[in-house]
Amino acid sequence: MFPLCDSQNYFSFFHISLYFFLSPAKEKNMRKDNQSSVFEFLLLGLPIWTEKRGIYYALFLVMYLTTVLGNLLIILLIRLDSHLHTPMYFFLSHLAFTDVSFSSVTTPKMLMNMQTQSQSISYAGCISQVYFFLLFGSVDSFLLTSMAYDRYVAICHPLHYTIIMSQNLCFLLVTVSWVLSCTNALSHTLLLARLSFCGDNTLPHFFCDLSTLLKLSSSDTTVNELVILTGGVLVITLPFICILVSYGHIGATVLRVPSTKGICKALSTCGSHLSVVSLYYGAIIGQYIFPSSSNSSDRDVVVAVLYSLVTPMLNPFIYSLRNQGMKGALGNILSKGKFSPR
Known part of the structure; x- marks a missing residue:
């Protein structure tokens, strides 16, 4: 794989053995030497005018605070209200935590760069x-799939719901989601760390996007691109297909008994989740399945803002406004706080 640097190595088995024994160390040293020219990257940020930077800074700050407070409120309500200790809200609490973490990976750094007018980020x-962005993004996808399966069991097999969606199964689904996500993120990150960056260190993005970094690398990125394709099938395509299959069965079950009551129950049960799925996968499909041309990277940045900041912010509103259980829990807590005896 690596060329022999000295012709004498061809004539000595000892030299050949020593070369292959030391090649990992040599590669590591070569990588360090190559990367020594790039100690940091420059993030160009959002495609906005300089005079409007203050307005956008305030807007994104409010959006980020809304994301954090709204999702933390969901976690608090689910923990305090015993009526919400069900599989659906168990997955929702993990989704809320993941959304806070996912948004926190990129937004604080973006806000700090906008405030200080500094574009740098260390290597x-x-x-x-990159690691945490891939980690929490993957967990989001798997959790949405678990929630779709939960809705499928609730509507298509209501009599066996408590048996199928047991506590052990819920914990297993969440654990598998985290394990697969960690494996996916770690594989991409380790392969990225092996690459050399010797030339341009400017990223036309507001965070370290994996595909953008690969374009800057001076190394061969064939393996990275192959792993990205494989990981995309595992993390995005398969979960999305499972969600479509789940809701296909739900739709067939509802149409089998076309009553107004059944349709309303299905919409109230699945409406919130369908809205979140549409936002999340719609943005990702728009970015990666139908990518823009090389001359329209601004669109990619805008789409990235949509699924990394806007979608996590909207989730609490979607689940609060469309979910009777969440509205009831919030009303109970507010009423207790207002009418509690002195």
Whole structure:
């Protein structure tokens, strides 16, 4: 794989053995030398006018605070209200935590760069950002799939719901989601860390996007691109197909008994989840399945804002406004706080 640097190595088995024994160390040293020219990356940020930077900074700050407070409120309500200790809200609480984490990977750094007008991010910080962005993004996808399966069992097999969606199964689905997500993120990050960056260090993005980093690398990225394709099938395509299959069965079950009551029950049960799925996968499909041309990277940045900041912010509103259980729990807590005896 690596060329022999000295012709004498061809004539000595000892030299050949020593070469292959030391090649990982040599590769590591070569990588360090190559990366020594790039200690940091420059994030160009959002395609906005300089004079409007203050307005956008305030807007994104409010959006981020809304994301954090709204999702933390969901977690608090589910924990305090015993009526919400069901599989659906168990998955929802994990989804809320993941949304807070997912948004926190990129938004604080973006806001800090906008405030300080600094575009730099360290090499280690960039690699870490890639890992956690992939981690929480993957967990989001798997959790949405688990929630779709929960809705499928609730509508298509209501009599066996409590047996099928047992506590052990719920914990297993969440655990598998985290394990697969960690494996996916770690594989991409380790392969990224092996690459050399010797030339341009400017990223036309507001965070360290994996595909953008690969374009800057001076190394061969064939393996990285192959792993991205494989990971995309595992993390995006298969979960999305499972969600479509689940809701296909739900639709068939509802149409089998076309009553107004059944349709309303299905919409109230699945409406919130369908809205979140549409936002999440719609943005990702628009970015990666139908990518823009190389001259329209601004659109990619805008789409990235949609699924990394806007979607996590809207989730609490979707589940609060469309979900009777959440509205009831919030009303109970507010009424207790207002009418509690002194």
